[in-house]
Amino acid sequence: MWCCRLSHLQSRLQDLLRGRVTFSALQLPHFKSSFPLAIHWHHTASKSLKCVWQQHEDHFELRYANTVMRFDYVWLRDHCRSASCYNSKTHQRSLDTASVDLGIQPKAVRLDETTLFFTWPDGHVTRYDLDWLVKNSYEGQKQKVIQPRILWNAEIYQKAQVPSVDFQSFLETKEGLKNFLQNFLLYGIAFVENVPPTQEHTEKLAERISLIRETIYGRMWYFTSDFSRGDTAYTKLALDRHTDTTYFQEPCGIQVFHCLKHEGTGGRTLLVDGFYAAEQVLQKAPEEFELLSQVPLKHEYIENVGECHNHMIGVGPVLNIYPWNKELYLIRYNNYDRAVINTVPYDIVHRWYTAHRTLTTELRRPENEFWVKLKPGRVLFIDNWRVLHGRESFTGYRQLCGCYLTRDDVLNTARLLGLQA
Numbered sequence: 001m002w003c004c005r006l007s008h009l010q011s012r013l014q015d016l017l018r019g020r021v022t023f024s025a026l027q028l029p030h031f032k033s034s035f036p037l038a039i040h041w042h043h044t045a046s047k048s049l050k051c052v053w054q055q056h057e058d059h060f061e062l063r064y065a066n067t068v069m070r071f072d073y074v075w076l077r078d079h080c081r082s083a084s085c086y087n088s089k090t091h092q093r094s095l096d097t098a099s100v101d102l103g104i105q106p107k108a109v110r111l112d113e114t115t116l117f118f119t120w121p122d123g124h125v126t127r128y129d130l131d132w133l134v135k136n137s138y139e140g141q142k143q144k145v146i147q148p149r150i151l152w153n154a155e156i157y158q159k160a161q162v163p164s165v166d167f168q169s170f171l172e173t174k175e176g177l178k179n180f181l182q183n184f185l186l187y188g189i190a191f192v193e194n195v196p197p198t199q200e201h202t203e204k205l206a207e208r209i210s211l212i213r214e215t216i217y218g219r220m221w222y223f224t225s226d227f228s229r230g231d232t233a234y235t236k237l238a239l240d241r242h243t244d245t246t247y248f249q250e251p252c253g254i255q256v257f258h259c260l261k262h263e264g265t266g267g268r269t270l271l272v273d274g275f276y277a278a279e280q281v282l283q284k285a286p287e288e289f290e291l292l293s294q295v296p297l298k299h300e301y302i303e304n305v306g307e308c309h310n311h312m313i314g315v316g317p318v319l320n321i322y323p324w325n326k327e328l329y330l331i332r333y334n335n336y337d338r339a340v341i342n343t344v345p346y347d348i349v350h351r352w353y354t355a356h357r358t359l360t361t362e363l364r365r366p367e368n369e370f371w372v373k374l375k376p377g378r379v380l381f382i383d384n385w386r387v388l389h390g391r392e393s394f395t396g397y398r399q400l401c402g403c404y405l406t407r408d409d410v411l412n413t414a415r416l417l418g419l420q421a
């Protein structure tokens with residue numbers, strides 16, 4: 001390890017010539033403007049990876065593993081993993097963040113192999129493994145997706161020949177469950193075959209991967225076209241593509257459908273990958289994508305049928321994205337249940353309708369529609385934050401059972417099986 005004092009240009013030139021620093025095209029202009037005239041650069045060759053850092057007045061700059069990272073000093077103190085600051089048994093912070101001086105700066109910084117040591121004014125030492133910093137830095141997270149996915153239209157999904165999982169293997173083997181969840185996470189839909197056509201067996205399946213999310217429709221629901229509830233789902237009418245429970249502040253994460261009986265015609269289920277459609281909007285009209293992710297809308301469920309009285313309101317944009325990497329994680333799309341738009345001024349309203357039309361056009365392209373006829377024994381799981389469903393009108397007696405699942409618990413099961421979720 002050595003330290004040098006050079007002018008900005010000299011130092012950068014030397015770094016470039018010696019290949020110590022990798023600049024990414026995007027980061028360079030930004031980087032340049034924040035350079036002070038005289039700087040302290042600390043270089044080290046740790047194993048095969050080069051590492052350089054610099055202590056700025058208000059942040060710590062680190063270049064390692066092809067990443068330029070900037071850390072706030074309070075952040076560096078706050079994330080200290082020493083025994084007095086962090087309980088590694090419970091994975092909880094013991095440090096009282098509010099006790100950290102907001103103007104804190106390290107007294108000393110040194111690198112030993114792949115560990116950075118920060119000595120704070122009170123003598124406390126914080127150590128960070130370089131790889132931990134890369135993994136946990138903003139710059140590192142920005143380049144990653146939370147949830148890897150395969151976006152699909154009908155052809156892509158059919159060509160992928162995603163295997164269904166057998167009831168027995170789903171319930172009794174870890175591999176069966178893991179394969180199922182992996183496919184579910186990648187495509188947003190998955191099937192289980194050879195399920196005995198009863199509500200009890202459907203419930204067993206659901207409980208294998210999650211807690212059931214009880215709602216105003218009950219825990220397990222069972223429905224026919226008897227209009228027992230104040231919603232079009234309880235009729236024989238066609239339903240255009242939509243996501244469910246858009247009128248909840250947190251729409252249900254997963255929907256499970258099991259058709260127990262159908263003596264009649266029609267009634268096929270329509271599935272459309274909402275993320276695929278949104279990606280097309282992003283490509284063709286990025287400003288419309290952005291608008292759909294920024295305009296908050298209300299959705300509403302008002303029911304007064306028989307003994308059922310409900311009034312639900314959920315607020316959120318159509319597209320919900322993580323701000324740091326722009327990854328889409330939830331689509332809220334239900335034209336039946338969308339409430340009066342009164343949260344945006346008229347000129348934005350018009351732009352919103354244009355953007356909504358673009359998205360709807362993508363969602364309605366015939367090549368994006370995947371149609372299936374649900375049959376007794378074949379249970380369908382739908383990611384209600386991603387894949388829209390609908391149905392064809394039908395005749396005759398049709399019985400569907402199912403439930404909603406809490407998303408957190410499905411993802412919990414997936415993570416415990418070693419899947420990225």
Ligand SMILES: C[N+](C)(C)CCCC[C@H](N)C(=O)O
Pocket residue numbers: 217221223231232233242243244245246334336337
């Ligand atoms: C599934 N189940 C029949 C219980 C409920 C149907 C809810 C339908 C509602 N319009 C929505 O989209 O949320």
Ligand SMILES: O=C(O)CCC(=O)C(=O)O
Pocket residue numbers: 233239244269389390391400
């Ligand atoms: O009847 C169907 O196939 C689905 C109806 C529906 O959209 C729902 O229950 O959420």
Ligand SMILES: [Fe+2]
Pocket residue numbers: 233242243244389
């Ligand atoms: Fe629905």
